[in-house]
Amino acid sequence: MLIGISLISFFIMHLAPGDITSNEAAFNPKASEESRQKLREMYNLDKPVIVQYALWLKRMAALDFGNSFASHQKPVFWGKIDNDGNLTKGMIQEALPITLLINVLGLLITLSLAIPLGIIAARKHTEWQDTSITLFNFIGFSIPGFWLSLILMYWLGVVNNWLPISGIHSLDYESLSTFGKVKDTLSHLIMPVIIPSVTGLAGITLFIKNGMLDVLQQDYITTARAKGLNESRVVYTHALRNALLPLITIVGLSIPGLIGGSVIAETIFAIPGMGKLFYDAVLMRDFPVVMGVLTIGAALTLIGNLIADIAYAWADPRVRRGVARS
Amino acid sequence: MYFGKITCKCHLWLFILLLSFNSTACIKSTDKTEAKDYSLKYPTADGGTMISSMSAEPSSLIYMVAGESASAAIASNLFNSLLKYNQNLDLEGELVDHWDISADQKTITFTLKPGLKWADDKPLTSADVLYTWEAVTNPKTASPYASDYALVKKAEAPDPLTFRVTYDQAYAPALDSWAGLQILPKHLLDGQDLHTTAFARKPVGSNYYQLIDWKHGENITLSRNPKSVLGQANIEKLVTRIIPDNSAQFLELMADNIDSMGLDPIKYSRIIPARPGLQKKLNLYKELGNSYTYLGFNLKHKPFDDVRVRKAINYAIDKQEIIDGVYLGLGINIASPFKPGTRWSHPTLKPYPYDPVKAKELLKEAGFADSDGDGTLDKDGKPFRFEIITNNGNKEREKAAIFIQRRLKSVGIDVSIRSIEWASFISRFIKTGDFDVVILGWGLGLDPDQFNIWHSSQQAPGQFNFIGYNNPAVDKLLEQGRTELNPEKRMRIYHEFAEVLLEDSPVVYLSAGYGLTAMHKRIQGIIDPIPPAGVGYDSHKWYIPAPLRRNEISTN
Numbered sequence: 001m002l003i004g005i006s007l008i009s010f011f012i013m014h015l016a017p018g019d020i021t022s023n024e025a026a027f028n029p030k031a032s033e034e035s036r037q038k039l040r041e042m043y044n045l046d047k048p049v050i051v052q053y054a055l056w057l058k059r060m061a062a063l064d065f066g067n068s069f070a071s072h073q074k075p076v077f078w079g080k081i082d083n084d085g086n087l088t089k090g091m092i093q094e095a096l097p098i099t100l101l102i103n104v105l106g107l108l109i110t111l112s113l114a115i116p117l118g119i120i121a122a123r124k125h126t127e128w129q130d131t132s133i134t135l136f137n138f139i140g141f142s143i144p145g146f147w148l149s150l151i152l153m154y155w156l157g158v159v160n161n162w163l164p165i166s167g168i169h170s171l172d173y174e175s176l177s178t179f180g181k182v183k184d185t186l187s188h189l190i191m192p193v194i195i196p197s198v199t200g201l202a203g204i205t206l207f208i209k210n211g212m213l214d215v216l217q218q219d220y221i222t223t224a225r226a227k228g229l230n231e232s233r234v235v236y237t238h239a240l241r242n243a244l245l246p247l248i249t250i251v252g253l254s255i256p257g258l259i260g261g262s263v264i265a266e267t268i269f270a271i272p273g274m275g276k277l278f279y280d281a282v283l284m285r286d287f288p289v290v291m292g293v294l295t296i297g298a299a300l301t302l303i304g305n306l307i308a309d310i311a312y313a314w315a316d317p318r319v320r321r322g323v324a325r326s
Numbered sequence: 327m328y329f330g331k332i333t334c335k336c337h338l339w340l341f342i343l344l345l346s347f348n349s350t351a352c353i354k355s356t357d358k359t360e361a362k363d364y365s366l367k368y369p370t371a372d373g374g375t376m377i378s379s380m381s382a383e384p385s386s387l388i389y390m391v392a393g394e395s396a397s398a399a400i401a402s403n404l405f406n407s408l409l410k411y412n413q414n415l416d417l418e419g420e421l422v423d424h425w426d427i428s429a430d431q432k433t434i435t436f437t438l439k440p441g442l443k444w445a446d447d448k449p450l451t452s453a454d455v456l457y458t459w460e461a462v463t464n465p466k467t468a469s470p471y472a473s474d475y476a477l478v479k480k481a482e483a484p485d486p487l488t489f490r491v492t493y494d495q496a497y498a499p500a501l502d503s504w505a506g507l508q509i510l511p512k513h514l515l516d517g518q519d520l521h522t523t524a525f526a527r528k529p530v531g532s533n534y535y536q537l538i539d540w541k542h543g544e545n546i547t548l549s550r551n552p553k554s555v556l557g558q559a560n561i562e563k564l565v566t567r568i569i570p571d572n573s574a575q576f577l578e579l580m581a582d583n584i585d586s587m588g589l590d591p592i593k594y595s596r597i598i599p600a601r602p603g604l605q606k607k608l609n610l611y612k613e614l615g616n617s618y619t620y621l622g623f624n625l626k627h628k629p630f631d632d633v634r635v636r637k638a639i640n641y642a643i644d645k646q647e648i649i650d651g652v653y654l655g656l657g658i659n660i661a662s663p664f665k666p667g668t669r670w671s672h673p674t675l676k677p678y679p680y681d682p683v684k685a686k687e688l689l690k691e692a693g694f695a696d697s698d699g700d701g702t703l704d705k706d707g708k709p710f711r712f713e714i715i716t717n718n719g720n721k722e723r724e725k726a727a728i729f730i731q732r733r734l735k736s737v738g739i740d741v742s743i744r745s746i747e748w749a750s751f752i753s754r755f756i757k758t759g760d761f762d763v764v765i766l767g768w769g770l771g772l773d774p775d776q777f778n779i780w781h782s783s784q785q786a787p788g789q790f791n792f793i794g795y796n797n798p799a800v801d802k803l804l805e806q807g808r809t810e811l812n813p814e815k816r817m818r819i820y821h822e823f824a825e826v827l828l829e830d831s832p833v834v835y836l837s838a839g840y841g842l843t844a845m846h847k848r849i850q851g852i853i854d855p856i857p858p859a860g861v862g863y864d865s866h867k868w869y870i871p872a873p874l875r876r877n878e879i880s881t882n
Contacts, residue, residue: 018749027752028769029778031393031470033788039468042521072386073522086524094542150573158581165581166574167544171377171565270569272543285749 003057005298010056010291014049019285020069021045043069056291065092065295066288070281076292091277092292098168099261099273102193107254109197110204115244117201118208122243123235125213133205141202149195149268156191164188166270192269196262207250211243245316252308256301362874364607364847374870375563376849378586379575383543383568386526389508390462393470403548403564404531405508406555408436408455408489409501413857413864415668415772417501421450421509421532421555422489431496431811436489436504443553444511445536450555452483457512459491467520474503496809498816502773534559534866543568559866560851580604582876585846591654594842609852611843611861612656614666618838619723619767621714621730625794625832627762629692629705636831637678638688642737643730644680649837652725657837662824663768663776666838667858669817670774672824677835685737696738703738711740712762715755718745723765726836730765757787759794770838774820777804780827795832848874 020043021036040046044055059066065077068091078090117137121130157165164170168188176184215221216239224234261275274293281289313320384397387404410420419425422436442450459481462469477500480492493500511530515523529537532555535548548564567584569575576593578584589598594612598604621643623630630636649657661677664670694703694710703710714730716723724745731741741763746755755761768779778784781804784791803823810816843861845852851868852861 016750018753022749022752022757028393028470029776029790030474030771032473032778033786035468035470035472036788038465039470042468067522070385072392072526086528088524088527089542150577153574153577154580158577161581165577165583166569166571167567169541169544171545171567267570268574270544270567270571270574272568276543276570283747283749 001302002295002298006057006060006291006295007053009294009298010053011049013282013285013287013290014052016282016285019045020287023070023284060295065090065292068281068286068289070284070286070289076288077296091289092274092296095261095272095274095277096259096296098271099266099275100258102189102271102273103258103261105189105193106197106200107251107258109193110200111247111251113197114201114204115208118205119212119235119240121205121209122212122216125209130209137202137205140198143199145195145199145262146264146268148199149191149265152191152195153268163190166268168271192265192271196265204247204250207246208243211246212239215239215243245312248308248311248315252304252311255304255308256297259297259300364874368850368871368873370560370851370867371869371871372560373562373872374560374875375565376561376586376868376870377565377567377584379567379569379578379584381568381570381572381575384546387529387537388510388520388523388526390458390469390471391467391520391526400537400546400548400566401508401529401531402533403535404529404533404537405510406532407505407507407509409505411505411772411859413853413859415858417505420505421455425501427811431809432494433490433492434500434504436491438487438489439555440487442532442555444513444532445530445551445553446511446514447553448511448513449486450509450511450532451486452489453486454512455489455509456481456483457516458507458510461510461515461520462507469520471506474499475507496811498808498811499773499775502771502775535564556866560869561866579608579844579846582607582846585849587844589842589844591652591656591839591842593844594656595654598844607847608844609847609849611845611852611856612840613843613856613860614658615770615839615841616665617767617769618660618663619726619765619836621834621836622764622766622793623832624759624762624764625796626759629694629710630762632692633830634688634692635694636834638685638692638737639734639739640678640831640834641681641688642685642739643733643834643836645677645834645836646680647733648726648729651729652722653837653839656842657839660835660838661828662821663770663779663827663835664774664820664824665770665772668772669813670820672821675821675824675828677828678831682733682737689737689739694738701738702740709740710738711742713742713744714763714765715744715746715751715761716765717748717751719748722839723767727765756792759787759792764793765836774816775804775808777808780804780823780832793832795830797826797830800826800830 019040021039037046044052047055056066065075067073067075071091074088075090077092079087079093080090081087117133121133124130153165156163164187168185170176170184170188173181173184216235221234221239224238225231229238259274260278261273263275263279265271266273266276267279277289278293280286281293380396380399382394382396384392384394384400386392386397387401389397389401389405392401406421408420408422409417409425412418419439421438421442423439425434425436427434436452436455438450438452438455444450459475459478461467462472463475463478477493477497478491479494482490484490491500509532514530515525518525520526527540531551532553534551534554534556536551537546538549539545539547545568546566548566550559550562552558567578569578572590575584575587579587589610594610598608598610621639623636623639625631645659649655649659658666659677660666660671661675662670662672664672689703689710693705695705696703698704700709714727716727718724724743727743727745731743734741756764778790780791780795780800782791782796782798782801785794785796800823803819803826807816807819807823810819841860845861848870849868850871853864857863
């Protein structure tokens with residue numbers, strides 16, 4: 001599976017015209033073609049693609065993701081120590097934690113808003129609460145994220161000076177106390193976390209609402225009501241558990257997104273995360289970084305799917321029995 | 327139902343507000359900047375922090391290897407070159423006291439200033455210069471700019487203060503090239519690979535500043551180098567924040583979190599003038615840019631091999647309209663490919679005026695007529711139709727293409743426009759010569775040599791005469807210009823070159839845009855009026871008066 005993914009992504013990347021020597025900085029009459037050729041030889045880009053792939057696979061067998069072309073040969077994945085004891089951190093090692101933090105926080109906020117909203121919408125189906133939640137979600141879904149970001153940056157950062165505008169740390173971050181550092185980082189994260197969660201709310205709310213509607217019409221809910229349970233017990237104890245099952249799938253599916261990050265949000269908020277790393281690498285034709293991000297993304301996605309499947313089996317006895325039978 | 331929608335929305339706003347109030351309590355609030363009067367002038371002061379921004383992070387601070395402008399912007403504060411351009415763009419010594427050119431113009435002897443030191447207190451000598459030359463020309467180093475230095479036949483450092491280079495033949499751009507080579511410390515780099523060395527991330531230089539902190543993807547902090555070979559700068563710290571998005575940069579500028587940024591014409595002439603609050607805080611600077619935009623013909627494709635067609639298109643394009651419409655008037659018309667106002671720029675040469683009647687005449691002469699009455703000219707049964715390509719992401723070029731499309735339509739030429747991602751654009755179209763007409767830009771270097779752009783020998787794939795320009799007269803002038811070291815004679819050569827080029831019209835000069843900068847008024851001591859060398863010249867003399875400094879940073 002991993003090999004298949006790497007094969008496809010390697011060839012797609014190499015099919016795109018251009019390589020590391022065709023970036024804008026190299027388009028300078030003072031930069032000679034000979035030096036670009038030298039660079040291509042240095043990175044084996046003059047060899048046939050199949051040879052390049054073999055070289056890449058050989059390195060991958062030793063779990064060596066190689067060094068970036070475009071960023072002074074920084075290690076792609078994890079830090080390396082050179083002969084003089086200088087540690088150079090890996091690009092993915094630096095970018096991944098930031099992206100994960102933002103996206104996990106975002107997902108938590110989305111879920112903590114979407115679940116109550118979805119339940120309300122299902123319980124008050126076709127009443128005004130349902131309609132207004134749908135309308136709100138629709139508005140949130142339709143507003144372009146980058147536009148909302150800029151407006152909020154202007155309002156919260158320029159007009160009112162309540163929140164920092166961009167970046168993830170203040171310039172005096174180092175001199176703050178531990179508590180101050182956490183506060184500083186959180187205040188920088190508010191906008192980049194909340195804006196995508198609001199715009200991403202619609203899908204999950206609808207999912208919960210529909211799941212809830214399905215469950216509420218099932219026989220065992222009627223039974224529960226018939227035996228005289230009060231409505232909140234019916235909804236929260238009996239119905240909600242079953243309605244939440246599909247959520248495992250959604251969260252499992254969103255794992256690639258958690259790792260990938262968002263180019264637009266990261267660019268606007270000046271966050272050095274995975275989205276920006278990958279986007280820049282594609283534009284620069286920085287093959288080792290592109291391949292590193294894709295491979296690690298694919299591996300983590302596979303792991304995520306596995307965990308989702310296991311979680312499903314743990315949460316749903318029917319799935320467990322199905323596995324046991326086969 | 328209507329009511330419900332409102333409450334729901336309000337909850338969200340409240341939620342956001344609550345969060346923001348929570349956090350603001352602990353962010354150190356910036357002092358109320360409105361209280362400060364930035365229009366007051368103060369005497370020169372020592373200290374302070376200047377914060378600027380850039381959109382891309384340098385890959386390495388060894389400019390000769392990194393090659394990108396972000397690297398140059400930071401590295402130029404850290405390293406010195408042998409020579410530099412003074413404020414009138416004449417060369418003078420930076421690390422060297424004086425230099426001598428031999429009678430046959432092939433040998434240049436540089437004499438270094440005595441007592442130069444690196445930031446780590448080791449002496450800076452001609453051995454470092456020799457090492458830098460060797461490192462750049464080393465076949466293992468793939469420096470994009472190595473070709474200038476590879477022409478040196480022999481380089482030697484006979485004593486610690488003397489560095490001598492000998493060329494095969496006189497090479498006029500040599501001095502310019504020595505103004506561009508940042509000297510690296512041999513004692514820290516000898517035996518290392520410039521492509522991988524950790525020095526590129528924690529360099530030791532000799533200029534006004536030294537690197538003290540580099541937070542990847544966030545900011546780069548420089549502070550004064552007490553051993554600086556050029557004396558001491560006024561401002562204590564330079565912080566460069568990496569903010570990729572231009573709008574976000576501008577918001578930071580508005581919120582007083584950064585002190586300077588490059589502007590586009592809309593911000594310069596529309597947004598800032600409309601806001602008195604910003605005008606109070608910011609000084610705006612306008613200087614002639616170092617590049618021009620052009621429309622280039624593929625001279626190997628018909629009918630662009632016909633000079634009448636090229637001239638017709640040149641006449642048919644209204645350049646002033648492009649300058650007004652695309653650059654909001656912040657650009658100038660040029661007639662030679664040199665920076666206006668410098669000696670190389672031809673003083674009397676005039677660009678092609680907008681003259682659609684003449685354009686039609688020339689097209690008729692070249693055999694084009696609208697024989698089928700469809701509004702588009704044709705010749706030999708084929709309509710005159712071509713595609714302008716440019717790189718996407720450059721809005722100015724894309725907009726200029728639209729103006730050109732309309733003007734050419736009115737003389738009967740059917741133009742379509744395509745914009746393409748940079749790497750594909752270069753490798754798929756420019757390198758292969760698979761294009762009709764292109765809109766691109768060239769930088770205007772301070773040395774007039776443009777051999778690589780116009781000489782007929784420079785047409786191989788990947789070289790820069792990709793439009794296929796081939797004129798023996800121009801070839802000869804370019805060769806002469808390269809070997810003539812006398813500035814007066816050299817100037818005449820390039821004036822003649824510009825005349826021939828304009829007559830041949832292998833490209834249509836569209837505009838040389840102004841460089842636009844906003845600078846916070848707390849930065850004082852900027853030379854006024856701006857010298858030919860630009861607003862950034864002599865930035866070590868800038869200062870930030872103590873009453874105008876930010877509170878939050880100065881405690882650091």
